[in-house]
Amino acid sequence: MVDIQDIYDAHTRIRDYALWTPVMTSSTIDKMVNCQVFFKCENFQRVGAFKFRGAFNTVSQLTKEERERGVIAHSSGNHAQALALAASILGIKATIVMPKNSPMVKVNATRGYGAEVVFCENSTESRVQVANELIKEHNYVLIHPYNDERIVAGAGTAALELIEEAEELDYVFAPVGGGGLLSGTSIATKGLCPDASVIGVEPKNADDAFRSFRDGVIYPSVKPNTIADGLRTQLGDITFRIIREYVDSIVTVSEKEIVDAMRLLWERMKLVVEPSGAVSLAGLLKMNDKLNDRRVGVIISGGNIDLTGFFSKLL
């Protein structure tokens, strides 16, 4: 299993390429929740999300032979751009399979990082099938978005930096979708701050991780209907094992609670945060009455949100 040393090693690998993102605070929010909150702002990370950490940590460990084969992922989210950029930095060919209804802004961003985009139908089955065909044909190396120990160790470097900067913390909140960020966060936190509690936060409308954690089996994520599009996936066996071992609890939040938290981050802290990135704050706000005067870390996972509609109406 991944341990704290793996996270230190990942940090050494990525530190010249990923950004050490700022830890920000807000006296307004501190007053609201009556504790001291340290926001780790991964919306400022390269490609706009923590995903770059795991992608770079993974790709940089490929063998020479694997690098020559090239990498592939099927993703319409932040993993696509993260892998594209990581591969580009290391001079490796990247192919991303994306549903043909993906927003052009995401397609262009992925291409902008130098990856080849191959379109598929708008279903998970088609994504997997098209990726498998390409792997068979070209022998590409598949990079999973979360169920990979290298991805987990890379994701954990965000909490490592948070704790190095904020020092002692009593709680750390992170969102949970596939569990890469939460599992990495839990290992880093328990390794550096053994007494801190690690809380995963999940949308109520996609609560498979909450139920999996409670019942000890991985449930599939069936028709998740949440604005937090980064958190619709289910746990993998690797992330689930770590989460069962190190995470203290998983709480769920409503869609309204997610949007309210997001609004606080935009209006009060002037941070552009995507819905998935605000979920951890929503969890903190929910547990507010238990956190008096504590030192709390909150991981803001990303800031990629389509603002076309907003800006097209401004003039």
Added chain:
Amino acid sequence: MVDIQDIYDAHTRIRDYALWTPVMTSSTIDKMVNCQVFFKCENFQRVGAFKFRGAFNTVSQLTKEERERGVIAHSSGNHAQALALAASILGIKATIVMPKNSPMVKVNATRGYGAEVVFCENSTESRVQVANELIKEHNYVLIHPYNDERIVAGAGTAALELIEEAEELDYVFAPVGGGGLLSGTSIATKGLCPDASVIGVEPKNADDAFRSFRDGVIYPSVKPNTIADGLRTQLGDITFRIIREYVDSIVTVSEKEIVDAMRLLWERMKLVVEPSGAVSLAGLLKMNDKLNDRRVGVIISGGNIDLTGFFSKLL
């Protein structure tokens, strides 16, 4: 006239109360403009704008007798909240005259900082008249939003911090409305980096400062029709004199250029910036071909924008 020592003194006065806001960079924007850009993020300042610096510097210098009388301003913008907070910190009564069509979010924010809000009709005449009546009745001290040397010196502390952190700069860009920020910025810049050029940037649709600077007379701002609501005012005699002395040029930008710059800041830098706050970047983008490889400071003046419409449509 205000000099660099006044800005140092202002900085000493405000530094335990105002935030030393972060200087941020973006490799994406650096590549776009082919120079090194240092953004001074006053959207992270208290009350969400640089205005707090000047307001606090001014109020903290009032005599005991003036403090007892209380302060007043007529403003629907960031100066209202800045003065309210500065007065509240110093235990001084503040009264703000606001048009009765002001957004409730601004009224509530101003009240939240402990000020009394008095409504007037929706015209400049009514604002001035109601304020004058209140001054006559209660002997309040009027705090002008920009045409005051203490406000100018306070505003200049943002550039002081920018240059202390970014060190040598070749250009500094700041927006110009009433000229408080631009005049303070120009004094700080010429005091610390005498070879740097100071560029004021103004909306084309409110180009009174551009024309005043060109012709050497203060023109009124007549029916300015710009999204940059913080830049609709005209220069004052104090700010005009400083700008003529220290500013190298004033450039104008279109409404589309303002929105494009704002969109870059939101999408690429994940910063919530108000239209007035993006105007300085719009000016930089416009002068882009002249700035090859230079070190450029850009003051992001504020981040207060009404997001009610955006968030009400999210769910």
